[in-house]
Amino acid sequence: MLEVLHSLLFSTLDAAPALIFAALGAVLSERAGVIAVGTEGMMRVGAFCAAVAALVMPTPLAVVMGMLAGAALAGVHGFLSIRWRSDQVVSGIALNLVALAGGTFLLESLYGPNGTPPIEQLSRWNIPGLSGVPVLGALSGHSAPTYLALVLPFVFQGLLTRTPLGLRLRAVGDKPQAVATLGLSVAGLRWGAVLGSGLLAGLGGAVLSTAVLDRFEQHTPAGLGFMALAAMVFGRWTPVGAFLAATFFAFGNALRIGLVSSAPGIVELVPQGVLLALPYLLTLIVLTLQGQRSSAPAALGTPYEQESR
Amino acid sequence: MPERVRQLLPSVLSVLLALGVCWALIALTMEPGTATDAYLQMLWGGIGNWPAYLDGAAPTVITRPLGESAMKAALLTLTGLSVAVAFKVGLFNIGAQGQMLLGALAAAVVGAHVTLPGVLHVPAALLGAALAGAAWAGIAGLLRIYRGVHEVISTIMLNWVALSLVDNWLVVGPLRGAAEGGQSITGTAEIQATAVLPRLLSDGSRLNLGFPLALVAALAVWVWLTRTRSGFETRTVGLGAEAARAAGIPVARRMGLAMALAGAMAGLAGAVLVLGTEGRYPGTLGAPYGFDGIAIALIGNNHPLGATVSALFFGVLRAGGTRMQLLGVHKSFPELIQGLALLFVAGRMVWLAVLRRRGVAPTVAAEVPRA
Numbered sequence: 001m002l003e004v005l006h007s008l009l010f011s012t013l014d015a016a017p018a019l020i021f022a023a024l025g026a027v028l029s030e031r032a033g034v035i036a037v038g039t040e041g042m043m044r045v046g047a048f049c050a051a052v053a054a055l056v057m058p059t060p061l062a063v064v065m066g067m068l069a070g071a072a073l074a075g076v077h078g079f080l081s082i083r084w085r086s087d088q089v090v091s092g093i094a095l096n097l098v099a100l101a102g103g104t105f106l107l108e109s110l111y112g113p114n115g116t117p118p119i120e121q122l123s124r125w126n127i128p129g130l131s132g133v134p135v136l137g138a139l140s141g142h143s144a145p146t147y148l149a150l151v152l153p154f155v156f157q158g159l160l161t162r163t164p165l166g167l168r169l170r171a172v173g174d175k176p177q178a179v180a181t182l183g184l185s186v187a188g189l190r191w192g193a194v195l196g197s198g199l200l201a202g203l204g205g206a207v208l209s210t211a212v213l214d215r216f217e218q219h220t221p222a223g224l225g226f227m228a229l230a231a232m233v234f235g236r237w238t239p240v241g242a243f244l245a246a247t248f249f250a251f252g253n254a255l256r257i258g259l260v261s262s263a264p265g266i267v268e269l270v271p272q273g274v275l276l277a278l279p280y281l282l283t284l285i286v287l288t289l290q291g292q293r294s295s296a297p298a299a300l301g302t303p304y305e306q307e308s309r
Numbered sequence: 310m311p312e313r314v315r316q317l318l319p320s321v322l323s324v325l326l327a328l329g330v331c332w333a334l335i336a337l338t339m340e341p342g343t344a345t346d347a348y349l350q351m352l353w354g355g356i357g358n359w360p361a362y363l364d365g366a367a368p369t370v371i372t373r374p375l376g377e378s379a380m381k382a383a384l385l386t387l388t389g390l391s392v393a394v395a396f397k398v399g400l401f402n403i404g405a406q407g408q409m410l411l412g413a414l415a416a417a418v419v420g421a422h423v424t425l426p427g428v429l430h431v432p433a434a435l436l437g438a439a440l441a442g443a444a445w446a447g448i449a450g451l452l453r454i455y456r457g458v459h460e461v462i463s464t465i466m467l468n469w470v471a472l473s474l475v476d477n478w479l480v481v482g483p484l485r486g487a488a489e490g491g492q493s494i495t496g497t498a499e500i501q502a503t504a505v506l507p508r509l510l511s512d513g514s515r516l517n518l519g520f521p522l523a524l525v526a527a528l529a530v531w532v533w534l535t536r537t538r539s540g541f542e543t544r545t546v547g548l549g550a551e552a553a554r555a556a557g558i559p560v561a562r563r564m565g566l567a568m569a570l571a572g573a574m575a576g577l578a579g580a581v582l583v584l585g586t587e588g589r590y591p592g593t594l595g596a597p598y599g600f601d602g603i604a605i606a607l608i609g610n611n612h613p614l615g616a617t618v619s620a621l622f623f624g625v626l627r628a629g630g631t632r633m634q635l636l637g638v639h640k641s642f643p644e645l646i647q648g649l650a651l652l653f654v655a656g657r658m659v660w661l662a663v664l665r666r667r668g669v670a671p672t673v674a675a676e677v678p679r680a
């Protein structure tokens with residue numbers, strides 16, 4: 001029993017960081033009032049660039065490249081939605097499509113349909129003294145992003161609720177006019193948030209190709225970016241809420257894989273497809289029960305114009 | 310310049326620019342001549358090889374490509390309509406893919422397991438698909454109306470639920486078809502001959518009744534939105550739910566109806582795929598037509614007829630795109646063109662600024678379409 005719990009926790013901690021980073025990025029962007037539908041595309045670009053970079057440089061540096069690539073795509077989103085006040089949904093969806101088709105095109109013309117050649121994975125860190133402990137030992141033996149993913153949400157929560165910068169950021173998402181009256185730059189704050197969300201989504205993607213897998217594959221990230229959006233909404237646009245939701249999704253997945261491998265008989269009782277659907281069904285049920293008095297930022301999706309009051 | 314043309318201009322220019330950028334991409338990675346040849350191949354593959362026909366080739370060099378284009382265009386039109394209708398009421402339907410899946414499954418089940426006289430079988434299968442899609446989208450609609458659950462999250466979840474239940478359970482389990490001699494096959498049982506959408510150009514082309522059906526659906530949605538009271542009310546809700554409520558419009562009912570209609574459109578797309586080309590529910594739907602619908606709707610300015618035009622264009626590109634492979638150009642190129650076109654549509658304000666400088670557009674920027 002303890003062993004099952006141990007392996008469940010371990011695989012959750014391995015899979016969750018990609019989702020956590022992307023969801024945090026989405027929270028950052030949306031709290032500043034810019035819709036983050038492009039998360040999936042930014043993850044994909046991050047995953048691709050990190051994998052390609054890892055072929056020629058040390059993997060940790062390649063992860064940084066992936067982050068920068070995510071931020072570059074976010075830059076396009078910022079240019080269109082902040083500078084030119086374009087529709088943020090259109091821009092985000094467009095970036096997803098370009099990342100999907102462009103990624104496929106580049107992957108196949110550079111490496112063929114089976115993905116990039118294998119790369120060196122991020123090294124795993126053991127926490128001294130923890131490895132032998134039952135269950136808690138599952139905390140040990142992960143790569144650096146996992147540990148970062150366990151800390152970052154709380155840092156963000158603190159930043160957002162307890163610092164002047166956090167206050168301004170939230171104000172820009174709720175009432176940009178008020179921020180402008182204080183003589184602060186609405187565009188500047190939003191640019192920061194959007195670029196930050198690109199860095200985080202890129203990191204999430206890079207984690208997929210350098211820690212979860214050891215290459216970039218055609219289907220990476222396979223909808224995880226949209227799951228990150230779901231985690232954000234589920235977590236009511238708060239960093240810790242998004243973190244918990246993302247971890248819950250990852251746990252649901254680990255539970256399914258764990259159940260099937262540890263008790264193959266269960267597939268005859270409950271079909272694999274039903275198990276696959278469970279986390280999503282559960283999310284829907286929880287949302288239905290709690291209701292979702294929307295806690296979305298008030299000015300989400302509305303381009304800011306200096307003249308409008 | 311008339312207002313209507315001015316509204317269309319950014320979309321048209323965006324598509325042209327996307328074509329240009331992609332031409333340059335091929336020219337840079339290969340050779341300029343290859344790029345032009347590839348585009349010609351795409352054109353002949355999409356609208357038929359007219360030069361070869363005029364040189365005396367069989368008419369199938371035209372009918373076959375046109376059939377492929379029409380097939381793709383029908384699916385894109387229907388999923389595009391699905392997304393556009395939801396947008397009109399102010400909802401963002403990311404779930405067209407899941408709704409299409411359910412529609413395809415319903416069509417496959419009615420087509421294979423229900424025995425009906427010829428004239429009734431096809432309509433019954435179409436109706437089943439539309440209802441299945443509408444019900445699936447209706448869940449998201451009801452959750453939004455009664456529990457305030459954001460439709461983006463619920464439709465994403467419903468997509469995954471549909472995919473898991475249908476592709477990973479029903480189609481490989483209880484509904485899996487068995488071929489002659491008890492051998493198992495991928496997908497559900499083959500639909501009966503009476504449920505097949507009739508081909509319009511006999512065997513020379515896969516053009517089937519699904520294409521005119523999609524066009525009629527687009528026309529019907531357009532008439533509903535612009536010529537009927539409930540359509541007008543639907544658009545009013547999309548422009549501002551609070552104002553609509555204040556004006557006495559039943560907001561919840563309009564939202565629910567529009568979402569169900571969106572689902573029905575996506576469900577019909579699934580039916581057209583199953584009844585028109587696949588003949589059964591295949592192992593998986595193959596392409597993310599539901600997600601393509603988002604791009605089609607947005608490039609078409611969320612207008613039912615705009616979405617149709619954009620679907621026709623990208624249908625031709627998609628069908629012709631496979632021909633580019635002959636020249637070593639990757640087949641995902643049409644999708645790249647579609648993505649870039651949407652990106653440039655998003656840059657609509659940049660277009661307007663450029664046009665204004667050239668004195669084409671008015672000095673006051675036209676209203677940005679709100680998704």
